[in-house]
Amino acid sequence: QQQVRQSPQSLTVWEGETAILNCSYENSAFDYFPWYQQFPGEGPALLISILSVSDKKEDGRFTIFFNKREKKLSLHIADSQPGDSATYFCAASVPSGSWQLIFGSGTQLTVMP
Amino acid sequence: GGIITQTPKFLIGQEGQKLTLKCQQNFNHDTMYWYRQDSGKGLRLIYYSITENDLQKGDLSEGYDASREKKSSFSLTVTSAQKNEMAVFLCASSRQSNYAEQFFGPGTRLTVL
Structure with a gap:
């Protein structure tokens, strides 16, 4: 759950291609979904986030598409650059006021020049 | 801005040894977290502290103790290191509010011989 x-x-x-990273969840009460980007040897850093009241969030080349009914979201990275090569974590907030995040296992993205 | 410092960067211990990892933040954040990152398994919450003098267990707290010495520092103790254990331990901090961004340190890489 x-x-x-x-x-x-x-x-x-x-x-130059668009990378599509997928994420799904089970708990329909999750209401906030941040994506974190992690480079080797560093801690994760917030890249972009979306609230469950929205179905799309854009920030430059990065776009989150959110489907509440299907409990799915995806991160699209347009015009991918070699510098985008990193591991991307989808997370969801526990709606209990404890500010916990539940993280996915990550997608390791490699952009070939 | 601010920074999270984790010490040591690399920690090598013996089976059964008690090991302590330290984290300092200068964001003046109320909430601090300890995560364990295993290859291919994402980030799992060990302990977190909502405010100074508070301590909450995460899903992975067994085998660990934590201490919030003051607002800026949060320590994690591996009570009895397990042989062949290898993971990165990440410290993070955030404001005490819903949807607050978590800022991560660079991690401590633990190896148990």
Whole structure:
């Protein structure tokens, strides 16, 4: 009930392509979904986030599409660059006021030049 | 802005040893977290502290103790290190509010011989 699932586990795209990273969840009470980006040797950093009242959030080349009915969301990275190569974590907030996040297992993205 | 400092960066211990990891933040955040990151398994919450003098168990608290010495520091103790254990321990902090961004440190990589 608390799980967040991500697919694929790893993804390779060419520079300039759109990378699509998928995320799904089970708990319909989750209401906030941040995506974190992690480079090797560093901690994750917030990339973009969406609230469940919205179905789309854009920030430059990064777009989240959210389907509340199907409990699915996806992160689209347009015009992928080699510098986007990183691991991306989808997370969901526990709606209990404790400010906990439930993280997915991550998608490792490689952008080939 | 601010920074999260984790010490040590690398920690090598023996089976059964008690090991302590330290985290300091200068964001003046109320809430701090300890996560464990295993390859392919995402981030799992060990302990968190909503305010100074508060301590809450996460899903992975067994085998660990934590201490919030003051607002800016949060320590994690592995009570009895397990042989072949290898993981990265990440400390994070956030404001005490819903949907607050979590800021992560670079991690401590633990190896148990």
